Amino acid sequence: MTETASAPQGVPCWVTLLVPHLEAAQHFYGELLGWHYRPGSQKLGHYEIALSGGAPVAGLGEARNSLRTFVAWTPYFATDSVDTVAGRIRERGATVAVGPVRFGPGRVAWAADPAGAVFGIWEGAVTPGWRVGGRVKANSPAWLELITRDAFAAALFYGEVFGWDRADPERYDIRYEHDRVILRIDRQTVAGLSGGAVEDAPDPRVRPHWHVHFRVEDVEASAAKAASLGAEVVSPPTESPSGRLAVVRDPQGALFSIESEGA
Known part of the structure; x- marks a missing residue:
């Protein structure tokens, strides 16, 4: 979130991961995804920008002690006004935990939806590689992908908060597909909302959360590599509506997916 591009209202524009041990996370994702790093903003403490092919793709930071209870990837959504979105979140019974505050060239806030899934709101310039299209x-x-209890309730919440339900129908498309609610902007799938009994999952570490899907060339090879680096392959490679996919839990507990492009 340091460049000078703009993004459509409500589109995902960045992801970050806060972990107890930053160097270990850098090593894991560097080996798995070939990432290199450069220092990020010192306002976030020990924070690194992950680069893939020279382009910024994610942020990795070291969590403070109070933030170490649950390690998870956090998405950020672009908005024209972080104050307006924060107000809509509160109006709908959800929580704005931090902000809005000034940060670099923009403003940011962190929130949790009614089910407890954490996300960020960003007002300002975004990294060009995160723009819709291409x-x-x-x-x-x-x-x-949002893993939550009620996908339709979540779609209503996020649609109202970010204005998806009032946006240009030529650009924004929300529909039910493959047992989940899918958001497309400019004909590109940017988010899915999947419902289910999250609290009844046998793994107590699974709770409502936003789940990042990373594109890889070879899912089988990447899953094997992740396991060799100390990660848990929660769901082995299998076919999915979006392509071949595996679910991985990194060595510090963060869930994510690796997938190859569908035919």
Whole structure:
């Protein structure tokens, strides 16, 4: 979020991961996805920008002690006014935990939806590689998926908060597909919202959260590599509506997916 591009209202524009051990996370994702790093803003403490092919794709930071209870990827959504979106979140019974505050060239806030899934709101310039349109590059985020209790309730919440339900129908398309609610902007799938009994999952570490899908060339090889680096392959490679996919939990507990492009 340091460049000078703009993004459509409500589109995912960045992801970050806060972990107890930053160097270990850099090593894991560097080996798995070929990422290199450069220092990020010192306002976030020890924070690194992950680069894939020289382009910024994600942020990795070291969590403070109070933030170490649950390690998860956090998405950010672009908006024209972080104050307006924060107000809509509160009006709908959800929580704005931090902000809005000034950060670099823009403003940011962190929130949790009614089910507890955490996300960020960003007002300002965004990284060009995160703009809607164009081909998703390997080893970078492809799209986001919300794992939650009620996909329709979540779609209503996010649609109202970010204005998806009032946006230009020529650009924004929300529909039910493959047992989940899908958001497309400019004909590109940017987010999915999947419902289910999250609290009844046998793994107590699974709770409502935003899940990042990373594009890779070879899912089988990447899953094997992740396991060799100490990660848990939660769901082995299998076919999915978006392509071949595996779910991985990194060595510090963050869930994510690796997938190849569908035919």
